[in-house]
Amino acid sequence: MTIRLPSELIAAGLAPADALADLARVAERYAVAITPEIAALIDRADPQDPIARQFVPDVKELEAAPGERADPIGDDAHSPVDGIVHRYPDRVLLKLVNVCAVYCRFCFRREMVGPGKQMLSPQQLDAALGYIAANPAIWEVILTGGDPLVLSPRRLTDVMRRIAAIDHVKIVRLHTRLPVVSPDKITPALVRALKASGKTTYIALHANHPRELTPAVRAACARLIDAGIAMVSQSVLLRGVNDDAVTLEALVRAFVECRIKPYYLHHADMAPGTAHFRTTIEEGQTLMRALRGRVSGLAQPTYVLDIPGGHGKVPVGPGYIDMCGDAGAVVEDIAGVRHGY
Numbered sequence: 001m002t003i004r005l006p007s008e009l010i011a012a013g014l015a016p017a018d019a020l021a022d023l024a025r026v027a028e029r030y031a032v033a034i035t036p037e038i039a040a041l042i043d044r045a046d047p048q049d050p051i052a053r054q055f056v057p058d059v060k061e062l063e064a065a066p067g068e069r070a071d072p073i074g075d076d077a078h079s080p081v082d083g084i085v086h087r088y089p090d091r092v093l094l095k096l097v098n099v100c101a102v103y104c105r106f107c108f109r110r111e112m113v114g115p116g117k118q119m120l121s122p123q124q125l126d127a128a129l130g131y132i133a134a135n136p137a138i139w140e141v142i143l144t145g146g147d148p149l150v151l152s153p154r155r156l157t158d159v160m161r162r163i164a165a166i167d168h169v170k171i172v173r174l175h176t177r178l179p180v181v182s183p184d185k186i187t188p189a190l191v192r193a194l195k196a197s198g199k200t201t202y203i204a205l206h207a208n209h210p211r212e213l214t215p216a217v218r219a220a221c222a223r224l225i226d227a228g229i230a231m232v233s234q235s236v237l238l239r240g241v242n243d244d245a246v247t248l249e250a251l252v253r254a255f256v257e258c259r260i261k262p263y264y265l266h267h268a269d270m271a272p273g274t275a276h277f278r279t280t281i282e283e284g285q286t287l288m289r290a291l292r293g294r295v296s297g298l299a300q301p302t303y304v305l306d307i308p309g310g311h312g313k314v315p316v317g318p319g320y321i322d323m324c325g326d327a328g329a330v331v332e333d334i335a336g337v338r339h340g341y
């Protein structure tokens with residue numbers, strides 16, 4: 001059973017009994033869900049366990065930090081119709097559901113997701129798909145949420161069929177945590193539902209720590225990839241979870257071993273009550289430099305920041321080159337030694 005209540009967190013040994021009142025205050029504000037697979041991964045003897053830190057509520061979530069905002073990446077500023085975010089000309093987000101199988105404590109959409117939050121009505125879905133059909137520049141549709149894979153295979157098949165009927169859309173990408181947090185839900189019926197005739201399907205898998213990639217998770221990803229679905233990774237740089245080179249190295253190696261191309265390492269967004277997870281950008285750049293020296297290009301994610309306010313996502317380094325006008329450039333190697341070019 002998925003753990004949702006403060007009393008269940010305590011009964012499962014994931015929090016001390018005297019934390020009940022604090023847990024209740026956090027749970028009142030932000031949704032809580034921990035699947036049995038994730039609960040089983042948590043080391044109860046380790047107060048710093050990186051899996052627990054991602055999913056077990058913390059009273060620090062009630063502390064607001066300067067600059068934090070309910071819509072940190074500015075989705076609302078780019079939403080022409082309900083469920084659509086059209087920030088870049090050639091792609092849209094289609095937010096089908098506002099629920100997830102788990103609720104990550106650092107979630108950038110934490111104000112929008114949770115049980116009871118609305119999903120798109122049939123009329124809103126018609127209007128969203130109509131918007132995509134009417135905009136021939138849209139080459140890629142990104143299903144996100146919430147977690148779109150919590151929908152039944154029947155509903156996903158319906159949406160994928162309707163997208164497949166739009167000629168100018170070539171790529172359908174789904175952002176999900178489900179293969180990590182509930183690998184058994186990646187059933188043959190679900191895998192079939194994700195294939196849209198004539199389109200290429202990508203799955204962006206959200207995982208942040210190498211321990212999340214258990215044998216069952218790896219098998220679930222293999223079911224998707226063996227069916228012809230390409231996979232990339234998305235991770236968030238999180239203090240106390242993966243903000244060290246050894247953990248990041250193990251994470252990206254695990255992705256590549258699973259045939260998942262490391263894609264993005266997100267700098268943690270300015271979501272409310274998440275300051276205890278955020279590193280500095282300088283720390284992130286130092287980690288990326290360390291990664292460059294440790295693993296091949298195949299295993300390198302791009303370190304990105306979503307500029308608060310809806311101004312889009314950009315790589316935030318580190319940079320290896322200083323341009324010197326007519327005098328050429330100075331390039332730094334992975335050991336930090338600078339060379340003229």
Ligand code: SF4
Nearest residue numbers: 100103104107146177
């Ligand atoms: S699965 Fe994604 S959308 Fe859902 S809580 Fe985690 S980060 Fe947020």
